[in-house]
Amino acid sequence: DAGVTQSPTHLIKTRGQQVTLRCSPKSGHDTVSWYQQALGQGPQFIFQYYEEEERQRGNFPDRFSGHQFPNYSSELNVNALLLGDSALYLCASSPWDSPLHGYTFGSGTRLTVV
């Protein structure tokens, strides 16, 4: 049973560019959340998707947007990249009706903005 899969694993972009990161949730999970983890920090919540809608959002600018597809997979888009967007981006999945028993995380996408 595959867990949460993310692609790509590493990415280098130039300041001002746009990036799309992808996530496939664990089988049986219908909710996807995205987190940003800067070096030496804990993950910070970006947003959460369920039924193809953004349900909750953390304190991130609207340069960060997302999408969820009918098969529950999700994309995170970041526009107008800044150097400070360099981080590990983690996707987590859970069942909407029982999320509190813990989220399953992917291995992340390491984004470097130069």
Add this chain to the structure above:
Amino acid sequence: GEDVEQSLFLSVREGDSSVINCTYTDSSSTYLYWYKQEPGAGLQLLTYIFSNMDMKQDQRLTVLLNKKDKHLSLRIADTQTGDSAIYFCAEIRDTGRRALTFGSGTRLQVQP
């Protein structure tokens, strides 16, 4: 994550017990979690505890919750070199929000 605080570093010898501590400030937190992150990897859920519990044990792991002091601890018995990693305490403050708030992590180094 600044409202969840953890010490930065802990070093123990193989075979000893490790205790990783966490304090949180939001009294409405009802679900608390411990995650493990190895180098270059994502987060692995180790265990969780609900606020109506004081203790939870799972094999080598023991979680203690002191709601009065808003203090959570993770004890790892018979620590092994494979336990070397960063450990994150996390909380869900509002069950309606479902978003995890993480501490900055404690790096555990196990010396042979």
